[in-house]
Amino acid sequence: MYLSQHPVDLATLIAAAQSPERGGIACFLGTVRNHHHGREVLRLEYSAYAPMVEAECARIVAEAQSRWNVAVALKHRVGRLEVGDAAVAVVAASAHRDEAFIACRHVIEELKRRVPIWKREFYADGAVVWVDSTAGSQAGDRPQDCFDPCGASQ
Amino acid sequence: MTGTVVSTITVRVLLFASYSDVLGLDSLELTIEKPATVSDALNRLRSLPGGERLPAKPLCAVNLRHVQPTTPLSAGDELAILPPLAGG
Numbered sequence: 001m002y003l004s005q006h007p008v009d010l011a012t013l014i015a016a017a018q019s020p021e022r023g024g025i026a027c028f029l030g031t032v033r034n035h036h037h038g039r040e041v042l043r044l045e046y047s048a049y050a051p052m053v054e055a056e057c058a059r060i061v062a063e064a065q066s067r068w069n070v071a072v073a074l075k076h077r078v079g080r081l082e083v084g085d086a087a088v089a090v091v092a093a094s095a096h097r098d099e100a101f102i103a104c105r106h107v108i109e110e111l112k113r114r115v116p117i118w119k120r121e122f123y124a125d126g127a128v129v130w131v132d133s134t135a136g137s138q139a140g141d142r143p144q145d146c147f148d149p150c151g152a153s154q
Numbered sequence: 155m156t157g158t159v160v161s162t163i164t165v166r167v168l169l170f171a172s173y174s175d176v177l178g179l180d181s182l183e184l185t186i187e188k189p190a191t192v193s194d195a196l197n198r199l200r201s202l203p204g205g206e207r208l209p210a211k212p213l214c215a216v217n218l219r220h221v222q223p224t225t226p227l228s229a230g231d232e233l234a235i236l237p238p239l240a241g242g
Contacts, residue, residue, distance in 0.1 A: 030242050046241070047170065047171060048241075049168065049170055049215075049234055049236070051218055052215055052218040052234065053241075055218040055219070056218070056220075076241060076242075087242065088241065088242050108242060111241055111242055112239065112241055112242040113239070114220065114239070115239065115241045116170065116215070116234070116236050116239060116241075117239060117240065117241030117242075118170060118171035118172075118237060118239070118240050118241075119240040119241070120171070130171050130172040130175075130237065130240075131238075131240040132172070132237070132238045132240070133238055133240065134238045135238075
């Protein structure tokens with residue numbers, strides 16, 4: 001399962017990706033920031049389209065593992081998270097560091113681009129807002145409108 | 155007496171996060187004339203209260219895969235309308 005209600009345990013993911021022939025292990029940990037566009041963030045809530053998260057993460061991991069000689073482990077948390085909590089972790093293990101770094105970066109970027117997870121931020125001023133990275137740009141000119149999902153998931 | 159036989163399909167539509175908030179529901183059954191595409195289903199959604207607030211080209215998925223607006227729909231499909239993604 002790529003999605004979890006429980007705290008992300010990096011050691012478990014490293015153990016899942018590690019093997020005697022894979023000496024280089026790259027890790028990415030995404031944690032909850034205390035600010036967003038100059039506003040103080042108290043906490044946030046992640047929600048997800050869980051069945052598709054599992055399917056899309058499986059495709060991303062399979063793509064990375066077929067493209068590079070790596071083993072990938074991945075976990076994303078949902079529910080209420082406090083500042084400093086880990087929301088996502090990616091581990092890529094390879095024989096050497098180059099492929100581990102590249103695959104780790106690729107997986108987190110594809111996750112952000114393709115995996116259906118949403119985040120609601122709770123601000124110190126009392127506001128509660130769904131995070132929209134496309135807000136402020138023109139309709140039809142937004143990055144996600146230009147996203148070619150069919151091409152990306154081949 | 156002969157008449158035109160209109161055949162339809164029913165799909166399940168899922169709404170999430172901000173889109174669920176603006177339409178006030180998180181799922182519905184939609185019956186539409188065939189042949190139908192994702193775009194046809196979106197046009198129907200726009201006629202619902204709050205539906206006018208959906209963007210011109212939202213991200214969509216059918217049966218757990220990202221699709222384009224031109225993707226055809228079949229009876230029983232699960233169509234998910236996805237607000238801007240914010241994972242990670």
